[in-house]
Amino acid sequence: MKIGLIGLGDIAKKAYLPVLSEKVGIELVLCTRNEETLNKLSKKYRIEEKVQTVEQLISKNIEAAFVSTATEAHFEIAKELLAHGIHVYIDKPISMDYEETEKIVNLAKQTGKIAMVGFNRRFIPKVKELKENGKANLILMQKNRYAMPDYIRRFVVEDFIHVVDTLRFLMNTEVKDVKVECLKEGKTLNSLVIQMIGEGCIAIGIMNRNGGVTEEIIEYSTGKDKYVVNSLVETTHFHNKEIHISKFGDWEPTLYKRGFYQIIDHFIDCIQNNKVPEPSMDDSLKTHEICEMIVREAEERF
Numbered sequence: 001m002k003i004g005l006i007g008l009g010d011i012a013k014k015a016y017l018p019v020l021s022e023k024v025g026i027e028l029v030l031c032t033r034n035e036e037t038l039n040k041l042s043k044k045y046r047i048e049e050k051v052q053t054v055e056q057l058i059s060k061n062i063e064a065a066f067v068s069t070a071t072e073a074h075f076e077i078a079k080e081l082l083a084h085g086i087h088v089y090i091d092k093p094i095s096m097d098y099e100e101t102e103k104i105v106n107l108a109k110q111t112g113k114i115a116m117v118g119f120n121r122r123f124i125p126k127v128k129e130l131k132e133n134g135k136a137n138l139i140l141m142q143k144n145r146y147a148m149p150d151y152i153r154r155f156v157v158e159d160f161i162h163v164v165d166t167l168r169f170l171m172n173t174e175v176k177d178v179k180v181e182c183l184k185e186g187k188t189l190n191s192l193v194i195q196m197i198g199e200g201c202i203a204i205g206i207m208n209r210n211g212g213v214t215e216e217i218i219e220y221s222t223g224k225d226k227y228v229v230n231s232l233v234e235t236t237h238f239h240n241k242e243i244h245i246s247k248f249g250d251w252e253p254t255l256y257k258r259g260f261y262q263i264i265d266h267f268i269d270c271i272q273n274n275k276v277p278e279p280s281m282d283d284s285l286k287t288h289e290i291c292e293m294i295v296r297e298a299e300e301r302f
Contacts, residue, residue, distance in 0.1 A: 007069030116277040117284040123259030140219040149188035163205040173198040
């Protein structure tokens, strides 16, 4: 399968390129406008085909593409690829603009092409296995950052979207109501707390981007048991006075621990076997829709 990788920034270098370059049966074509980066990475990974524009990439007759550019470019690139009958994987979010997000979801349906959003936390082993412990009645997720306040839309749609999607995935039920609280300073948002309510479950999402530490913690309570996943790699199980800690083996690669091997394999498998990805584009649209609602409510308060 001939696959394009568009955008060779931080996440592409750390995650997509290392995984894709070692897959058997994949012919990779690199694409970025930065000629220096293009030449450096094609040499490092021994990838012969490289281009600087999406038009040049399409001319290479690729079957699918991973879009890992700056978010602002996602819409036009994904639209062009789908219009040319190319399957697309889009690093989250689809777009900063909700109307553009809807257009890409609809275009994927119209063209009949496989499309997927890169919500890798759904594929992280320590996150996925939480659902195997039974339905949660209370979930708490914190994704905090050290001294990084940001504008409301970028805060929510580019970063907090991971919290919304992960909580939706773990709730495993329709979100019936969302409550929002936030703290802003000047034009930037410092912290955000949401409460998502579903059938028999409440999920609380927290992000403090003006805090003292970068951390990610998930608490999953099923009644008589509580599971705490720290930094996505370690689970502590509490049952009354009993405590059990489970970790990965020393040799498990980081990109496996963070779900990138799994999500990339899933996308490629969906193309090869004509399957609807999980999450589907309709499912991912619901996450974007909740984020848009959070943005509007936060903006109305200031």
